[in-house]
Amino acid sequence: MGQNGNNGYKLIPSGKGKNLLMMDDGYTFKQCHDTPLYYCSKQMAGCKGRVKLDKAGNIVDYKYAHTHAPPQYMVSSDGTYIKLKG
Numbered sequence: 001m002g003q004n005g006n007n008g009y010k011l012i013p014s015g016k017g018k019n020l021l022m023m024d025d026g027y028t029f030k031q032c033h034d035t036p037l038y039y040c041s042k043q044m045a046g047c048k049g050r051v052k053l054d055k056a057g058n059i060v061d062y063k064y065a066h067t068h069a070p071p072q073y074m075v076s077s078d079g080t081y082i083k084l085k086g
């Protein structure tokens, strides 16, 4: 992950508008305004997990500090991610 340009993440529609969520390792992150930082979707619940991207979209920093289990998503036939739990 990171330095080798090996991006394991996906960008998925959040279902709540135009913002995309990043999904990596089963966790979802949302972009902090126009910065390269993505914070865990559970930040408001106190989770400190975050990911930082470089300009090319490579993960350059990953703070794996989740305080919770990954959310569960189902992928529908048209590629839409539907959150089941979490």
Ligand SMILES: [Zn+2]
Residues within 6 Å of the ligand: 027, 040, 041, 042, 043, 047, 048, 049, 065, 066, 067, 068
């Ligand atoms: Zn988290």
